[in-house]
Amino acid sequence: MQIVFEGDERSLFLCMNKKLLVVGTMAYDAIETPFHKVDRILGGAATYIAFATSKFSANCGLVSVIGDDFADADLAKLTKLGIDAAGVEKVAGGKTFFWRGRYHDDMNTRTTLDTQLNVLENFSPKVPDAFKDSQVVVIGNLHPAVQKMALEQLDSTERFVLLDSMNFWMEHFRAELDEVIAMVDLISINDEEARLLTGEYSLTKAAAKIHVMGPKYIIIKKGEHGAQLYGEGKVFIASAFPIDQVVDPTGAGDSFAGGLAGFLTQTATINFDSLKQALVVGSIFASFTVEAFGVEAIEKVQNTELEKRILNFRALTHFNWDDKTLNL
Amino acid sequence: MQIVFEGDERSLFLCMNKKLLVVGTMAYDAIETPFHKVDRILGGAATYIAFATSKFSANCGLVSVIGDDFADADLAKLTKLGIDAAGVEKVAGGKTFFWRGRYHDDMNTRTTLDTQLNVLENFSPKVPDAFKDSQVVVIGNLHPAVQKMALEQLDSTERFVLLDSMNFWMEHFRAELDEVIAMVDLISINDEEARLLTGEYSLTKAAAKIHVMGPKYIIIKKGEHGAQLYGEGKVFIASAFPIDQVVDPTGAGDSFAGGLAGFLTQTATINFDSLKQALVVGSIFASFTVEAFGVEAIEKVQNTELEKRILNFRALTHFNWDDKTLNL
DSSP states (O other): OOOOOTTSSGGGGOSSOOOEEEEOOOEEEEEEOSSOEEEEEEEOHHHHHHHHHTTTOSSEEEEEEEETTSOHHHHHHHHTTTEEEEEEEEETTOOOEEEEEEEOTTSSOEEEEEEEOGGGGGOOOOOOGGGTTOSEEEEOSOOHHHHHHHHTTOOOSSOEEEEEOOHHHHHHOHHHHHHHHTTOSEEEEEHHHHHHHHSOSSHHHHHHHHHHHSOSEEEEEOGGGOEEEEETTEEEEEOOOOOSOOOOOTTHHHHHHHHHHHHHTTSSSOSHHHHHHHHHHHHHHHHHHTTSSTTHHHHHOOHHHHHHHHHHHHHHHOOOOOTTSSOO | OOOOOTTSSGGGGOSSOOOEEEEOOOEEEEEEOSSOEEEEEEEOHHHHHHHHHTTTOSSEEEEEEEETTSOHHHHHHHHTTTEEEEEEEEETTOOOEEEEEEEOTTSSOEEEEEEEOGGGGGOOOOOOGGGTTOSEEEEOSOOHHHHHHHHHTOOOSSOEEEEEOOHHHHHHOHHHHHHHHTTOSEEEEEHHHHHHHHSOSSHHHHHHHHHHHSOSEEEEEOGGGOEEEEETTEEEEEOOOOOSOOOOOTTHHHHHHHHHHHHHTTSSSOSHHHHHHHHHHHHHHHHHHTTSSTTHHHHHOOHHHHHHHHHHHHHHHOOOOOTTSSOO
């Protein structure tokens, strides 16, 4: 199938076009870095994920919750990219989830200054009928009980589920989280979270333990040091695409998941080899995201830029070697 | 030229066989890790470098200094690998350089508990005439004034010099170090040292500044996170080969330099592409070194294991991607 969108280049990629579902938060963020400060910009895991998936998927449904303070213009940014927002519940009289944080000098660690859950507190995700049979599903960082609620509504017999989570749920809702982890195909977490989840310092050992918990594939993100994929008894070690100037790291992990999942909607099969490519795609999306505040960069990224950066990444990381190299 | 060494496999690699000179310390080390403790084992930068180069080079000279407490058996470990030790000065009545250190729980940072310079204090390197025209030269971590003394004795018109250094010299002997840096082709330092040397946090910017100081090529080592090569306006980003269990990180950087330089003695030309391969070879040598205490692992490594690990590294880090991948 070849669908042509007027005015952009997405048609290039649309061939397989599996149905994709994104479940996660939509938010307003206030972000401080050592260099800049912004108040109340569009954010939330599902927002970043959806922006990234939309570069590949013409059949993407979004399940989230917002208050009636959520700007129509912000929702329109997603729908005009082809995202189906029927699953986004707008709570009358409610306020949208709000997060305020400050990044430290290393641009890597951050302090949360304010979290107002608002409508997220009673979020009960409702997957629209049209997306219950989605073949690729991304469950963004949320309370594991909420993640489970969403997963239990799916009726697709063949699906690939990617889960994100974070240290807070590992520390306080471990039993609930373990139940969700057992239900997914791929978990994407960072190195500290992998260590927290397993008690193993070695990432190889941590991945092996997580594999036993359920997921066939494990991605461990290492920020500026890249990411690793484990599965089918194999390992893939990717560096991070080098960025001259990180402006705002918010949403990097979500864009990573979104780019990865979006790419998978277009592959004939989902296996270790296509996941390697998907991981690279995800990394490149993350590299765009951190170059500007909020969704500014990922909203604008063109597929030609994406492909150029992927080929550049290959050139930066591949080396020539064959059986004859040492026998000079 | 094909030289066959009885009882090992080095003959496989010996074709170009450029002359190689190693200048650096020989030492006895006492090492504590969270798991083990050893007293007085063979160490020193030049020792590790020479063990690694010997896997490739049949024409390698060593310039160093030892006391008469240095065991003949330890020197024999090097000479029986074909290392020419005529440039190793034995100071009668002197004691060999001694270092005692403790690695912390992360196996990455360490505390020096004792440094006895001994014969190193008055070390005045003398390059044997037979090695003054060496085509590949490795100057290990030493006082920059001593490094300069060695470099000034060379009379080869075409040579490639690799320099190692460390934070101590950058902090206390900056002017002398700058003079040496201006004389070399490649400098190999870690990320913190690159930042210290340039005042730039970004490694790309740091490399650009070091390039202006003289070296055509810059390698920035990032420990477990790999290494980067800069030169000819290009960048190569390599991950580190994953190790199940780091036993002793001592000598990793020196084995890296030695493996890299040894490989270069066998390449027809030294340029960005062969340096990419050399960097990979160096990383793999470092990965062997840290799997055992002291020189134990690097002393024993066979070329078949080396090649196997390099091919494994390629499989771990390369991904398939071509112009058609996104147009699925």
